[in-house]
Amino acid sequence: MKRREFITQLGGAAAWPLAARAQQREPMRRIAILLNAAADDPRYQTWVGAFLQALALLGWTIGRNVRIDTRWSGVNATETRRHAAELAALAPDVILAHGSSTVGPLLQATRTVPIVFPVIADPVGAGFVDSLARPGGNATGFMELEYSMGGKWLELLKQIAPSVTRAAVLRDPSQGSGTNQFAAIQTVAPSLRVEVTPVGLRDTDEIERAVSAFARSPNGGLIVTAGAATVLHSNLIITLAARHELPAVYNAADLYVGASRRVELLAEGFGISLVEASACGLAVVGGRSGGVPDAVRDGETGILVDSDDAHAVAAGINELLANPERRRQLGAAGRRAVEQYYNWDRVVRELMEIDKRYRASP
Numbered sequence: 392m393k394r395r396e397f398i399t400q401l402g403g404a405a406a407w408p409l410a411a412r413a414q415q416r417e418p419m420r421r422i423a424i425l426l427n428a429a430a431d432d433p434r435y436q437t438w439v440g441a442f443l444q445a446l447a448l449l450g451w452t453i454g455r456n457v458r459i460d461t462r463w464s465g466v467n468a469t470e471t472r473r474h475a476a477e478l479a480a481l482a483p484d485v486i487l488a489h490g491s492s493t494v495g496p497l498l499q500a501t502r503t504v505p506i507v508f509p510v511i512a513d514p515v516g517a518g519f520v521d522s523l524a525r526p527g528g529n530a531t532g533f534m535e536l537e538y539s540m541g542g543k544w545l546e547l548l549k550q551i552a553p554s555v556t557r558a559a560v561l562r563d564p565s566q567g568s569g570t571n572q573f574a575a576i577q578t579v580a581p582s583l584r585v586e587v588t589p590v591g592l593r594d595t596d597e598i599e600r601a602v603s604a605f606a607r608s609p610n611g612g613l614i615v616t617a618g619a620a621t622v623l624h625s626n627l628i629i630t631l632a633a634r635h636e637l638p639a640v641y642n643a644a645d646l647y648v649g650a651s652r653r654v655e656l657l658a659e660g661f662g663i664s665l666v667e668a669s670a671c672g673l674a675v676v677g678g679r680s681g682g683v684p685d686a687v688r689d690g691e692t693g694i695l696v697d698s699d700d701a702h703a704v705a706a707g708i709n710e711l712l713a714n715p716e717r718r719r720q721l722g723a724a725g726r727r728a729v730e731q732y733y734n735w736d737r738v739v740r741e742l743m744e745i746d747k748r749y750r751a752s753p
Contacts, residue, residue: 420457423478423486423504425493427471427619430463433715434622434645435489437672437722438509442487444727466492466623475500490619491517491566498530508532512568512617541575541616544640548612549583552638555612559605559637561590561598561628563620572616592620595627602628606635613639644668645718646711650678652698662686665693666733669725674718676707692725 428435439461443453451457460481462474471493478486479500486506488494494508498519506529511519514534520526523534548555560576562569573589580587590601605611613632615621621628625641632639647668662683665675669692677687678698689695696707711718731737 417456420451421481421483422457422459423481423483424459424461425471425474425478425486425488425497426461426463427466427490427492428463428622429465432622433719434672437719437726438489440723441672441726445730448730464493466619468492468496472496472499479504491519491568492619494519494530494532498528502529504529506530506532512566513538513571516571517567538571538575541572541614542579544614544616545576545579545583545585545587548614548638548640549585551640552612554610555638556585557605557608557611558585558587558614559590559602559611560587560614560616561592561602561621562616563592563618564589566618566620569616569618569620576614592618592624595624598624598627599631602631602635602637606631606637611637613637615639615641644673645715646676646708647673648676648704648708649683650676650696650698650704651683652678652680666729669693669722670729670733672722672726674711674721675725676704676711678704688724688728691721692728693721 424439426435426439443459446457453459460478460483462478464471464474475493475496479497483504486497486501486504488497488506488508489510490508491511491513494506494511494514495517497506508514508519508530510533511517512534514520514526514530514532515522519530520528545558548558558576558580560573562573564570569592573587576587588605590605591597602613613628615625615628628639629641631637647665649662649665649668651662662677662681662685665677665683665686668675669687675687675693677683677693677695679695680698684695687693687695694707694711697703711721
């Protein structure tokens with residue numbers, strides 16, 4: 392061995408312990424999370440699980456190179472402000488916040504720590520960012536919906552229940568997004584000949600009194616707008632709608648049902664809507680027809696039923712609605728399957744392989 396090669400290899404060997412120590416001294420990053428829900432909320436648990444899984448896929452391991460501080464505030468404004476101040480005082484590298492009710496207090500607590508929101512109805516209107524193109528400040532994230540969607544919800548309500556002439560709109564008046572969603576619904580109501588009535592979401596008593604009073608007159612329906620308060624009171628709202636037999640449109644879901652069935656030569660080709668629901672972490676019920684079994688792994692990401700048997704479909708729905716933990720497991724598995732099999736890298740790679748084989752064939 393030449394002298395220069397020997398010295399080079401010796402230097403490399405001496406550097407190994409230094410590299411190992413450098414890896415051991417990998418800086419610990421800190422992420423804070425503030426959520427406007429109860430700690431046992433299965434929907435939020437699914438979302439947090441998906442977030443932690445994505446971090447792990449990117450190389451972030453709790454206890455090794457990242458620490459996560461989570462606070463659950465529900466919709467209690469006092470608790471939210473307290474938790475916001477606590478998390479800001481920790482000086483994390485970034486704060487993940489869900490909804491307007493958490494981002495507002497966080498921006499009051501800090502103007503330096505970066506804040507990322509996965510969903511807010513109107514970040515510009517709420518004053519959290521300067522514009523969608525150039526947020527400015529220390530907050531950025533994703534806009535949940537266009538307010539014009541409110542008009543679509545009313546149109547949908549009329550489609551599923553043509554006799555509806557009155558609609559109670561459940562929204563949080565303390566949030567600008569709640570007021571703006573109601574305004575969008577009001578705009579289209581005259582053209583559909585529907586009278587709309589706002590219902591507040593301050594507490595369970597207010598909701599129960601308002602919905603019960605609304606249901607005393609005929610031809611009514613419910614629209615549940617987006618917001619933390621509607622999520623918190625979702626079980627009560629669903630119960631009231633069923634009790635008073637009110638058709639309702641919800642801006643949320645615990646379960647997706649795609650019980651498509653074969654009609655003569657027509658069949659579901661794949662079941663893309665079921666995959667989209669899995670991507671959102673929802674458990675799914677699919678019909679055992681056409682290409683749906685390719686989109687739903689029975690017992691793993693959802694359940695398959697005989698879509699020609701109404702009792703079988705109802706039994707599958709009731710089974711999952713009665714078991715939140717089972718829904719959570721199926722939804723989480725569905726999300727993992729989408730990330731593994733339907734990500735762009737894999738799809739493009741497989742398309743390139745198909746193209747290569749095609750070009751190589753005689």
